[in-house]
Amino acid sequence: MNDVILLPEVRDFLSRGHAHFIGGEFRSGASGHRIPVFDPATGEVLAHVASADPRDIDAAVSSAKAAYHGAWAQTLPYQRGVILNRFADILEQNGEGLAQLESVCSGKSIHLSRAFEVGQSAMFLRYYAGWATKINGETMTPSFPSIAGERYTAFTRREPVGVVAGIVPWNFSVMIAIWKIASALVTGCTVVIKPSEFTPFTLLRIAELAIDAGVPAGAFNVLNGDGTVGQGLIAHPDISKVSFTGSVPTGLAVGSSAMLANLTRVTLELGGKNAAALLEDVDVDQAVAGLVQTGYVHQGQVCAAPERVYVHRSRLDEVMGKVSAALAGLKIGSPLDESVQFGPLSNRAHFEKICHYFEIARKEGRIICGGKALGGPGYFVEPTAVLAGSPADRLLHEETFGPILCFLPFDSDEELLQLLNDSPYGLAASLWTNDLSKALRMVPRIEAGTVWINMHTFLDPAVPFGGIKKSGTGREFGTAFIDDYTELKSVMIRY
Numbered sequence: 466m467n468d469v470i471l472l473p474e475v476r477d478f479l480s481r482g483h484a485h486f487i488g489g490e491f492r493s494g495a496s497g498h499r500i501p502v503f504d505p506a507t508g509e510v511l512a513h514v515a516s517a518d519p520r521d522i523d524a525a526v527s528s529a530k531a532a533y534h535g536a537w538a539q540t541l542p543y544q545r546g547v548i549l550n551r552f553a554d555i556l557e558q559n560g561e562g563l564a565q566l567e568s569v570c571s572g573k574s575i576h577l578s579r580a581f582e583v584g585q586s587a588m589f590l591r592y593y594a595g596w597a598t599k600i601n602g603e604t605m606t607p608s609f610p611s612i613a614g615e616r617y618t619a620f621t622r623r624e625p626v627g628v629v630a631g632i633v634p635w636n637f638s639v640m641i642a643i644w645k646i647a648s649a650l651v652t653g654c655t656v657v658i659k660p661s662e663f664t665p666f667t668l669l670r671i672a673e674l675a676i677d678a679g680v681p682a683g684a685f686n687v688l689n690g691d692g693t694v695g696q697g698l699i700a701h702p703d704i705s706k707v708s709f710t711g712s713v714p715t716g717l718a719v720g721s722s723a724m725l726a727n728l729t730r731v732t733l734e735l736g737g738k739n740a741a742a743l744l745e746d747v748d749v750d751q752a753v754a755g756l757v758q759t760g761y762v763h764q765g766q767v768c769a770a771p772e773r774v775y776v777h778r779s780r781l782d783e784v785m786g787k788v789s790a791a792l793a794g795l796k797i798g799s800p801l802d803e804s805v806q807f808g809p810l811s812n813r814a815h816f817e818k819i820c821h822y823f824e825i826a827r828k829e830g831r832i833i834c835g836g837k838a839l840g841g842p843g844y845f846v847e848p849t850a851v852l853a854g855s856p857a858d859r860l861l862h863e864e865t866f867g868p869i870l871c872f873l874p875f876d877s878d879e880e881l882l883q884l885l886n887d888s889p890y891g892l893a894a895s896l897w898t899n900d901l902s903k904a905l906r907m908v909p910r911i912e913a914g915t916v917w918i919n920m921h922t923f924l925d926p927a928v929p930f931g932g933i934k935k936s937g938t939g940r941e942f943g944t945a946f947i948d949d950y951t952e953l954k955s956v957m958i959r960y
């Protein structure tokens with residue numbers, strides 16, 4: 466065991482009675498009902514967290530509403546930017562403790578928690594902070610003719626939508642929440658976040674730090690519990706927008722509940738079955754390194770990760786040989802061990818789902834490497850590569866959200882495009898080729914929200930991200946988020 470030693474503050478935090486963060490303070494749940502949270506590396510209970518009931522939901526939304534009309538409304542755009550920048554600084558100052566907490570809770574490698582959950586979260590916060598002083602409407606000159614010599618002018622205002630419900634999954638419980646918190650706060654909205662019941666702790670600690678950064682009490686609240694709490698939050702009459710990240714089945718339920726509740730605005734960032742295509746001229750070493758890095762990082766539990774890989778038939782043997790060699794070299798073990806590259810799956814239900822897909826892989830195709838759960842405590846499985854038996858294989862169509870890449874050869878570019886688009890999902894895809902002219906001609910024909918060339922799963926705050934088809938609706942990042950978190954009000958003046 467070469468695990469990093471947990472900081473005393475992390476141990477202290479874990480030993481607290483975890484509940485909700487409402488109105489700038491921790492509040493125990495009204496019902497007293499608590500749910501266990503497990504350590505994925507051992508399968509043992511780590512701590513318990515309260516599960517909200519309708520009274521807690523109402524308290525959190527009321528607190529966000531009061532801050533929306535009160536302290537946050539009175540905070541000038543420049544001050545909002547200063548606060549979000551300070552929030553980023555405080556995240557980094559507390560980075561090691563937050564990273565340890567997240568790794569213990571989610572099974573994410575300590576490197577990944579440091580780099581993404583802390584480092585990139587701070588970067589995203591700073592990107593959004595920069596928008597604080599730049600969210601403006603437009604002026605326009607109406608064209609209708611004047612009847613009695615009068616003139617008209619008009620302008621638009623970008624007004625915050627109100628209280629936002631952010632519902633987040635367990636795979637990047639901090640970073641995905643930060644996308645929603647930052648988008649809400651910088652546009653003048655306030656927010657209630659419901660973390661996943663599997664990974665509730667780090668965000669509770671972050672809510673406390675937000676107060677130190679100057680976020681007013683009530684502007685950012687955390688409500689814990691399972692999907693029923695998410696449903697209750699969506700149905701609350703004072704929620705003006707739902708920003709959801711999670712699976713397609715839940716997303717469909719969330720979208721229809723939001724519409725039925727109050728025609729509530731909703732953005733859905735959902736699952737994918739992301740394709741990578743290795744063209745005939747591919748640089749195999751570069752592509753295999755990229756696929757192994759992005760397909761197996763965080764044990765494949767990344768929404769945009771490649772899961773189906775189409776390889777030009779002439780390069781298939783070379784690719785499979787190099788993938789097998791690379792996977793055999795991955796060190797599997799504790800997420801807190803800095804020399805480990807591959808840790809446990811995040812929770813038992815997901816572990817069982819991945820084991821089920823190993824059986825399907827065995828029946829449908831040929832397992833090239835991996836394909837088994839590892840014995841012992843915790844939710845460990847092997848990084849796995851499968852050669853599909855046919856284009857109809859379930860492993861080429863169903864999201865596993867795990868460390869299983871499924872490969873299929875292709876012969877022509879037209880066949881490749883057909884295979885790429887043969888999916889109900891449309892989150893992301895990548896092309897691996899040095900023929901940029903061919904790649905750019907293919908891009909418009911690929912049904913995906915993002916297409917990467919010679920790279921995969923690279924999210925940058927300046928570049929919009931989101932899915933088409935069943936992978937969702939709406940975009941995070943870029944300027945696109947502003948439309949989702951503001952109402953456009955038109956003002957016309959006769960003079």
Ligand code: NAD
Nearest residue numbers: 633634635660661691692695696711712715734735736768
């Ligand atoms: P999930 O859909 O099971 O749960 C997501 C969140 O929704 C959790 O907080 C859960 O408690 C809550 N929830 C469950 N039922 C609900 C309901 N009826 N109403 C409201 N809330 C409800 O997803 P998960 O297993 O936590 O996460 C994995 C999924 O998330 C994968 O499909 C993955 O692709 C997707 N994901 C997508 C993105 C993206 O940006 N597109 C990013 C990360 C993860």
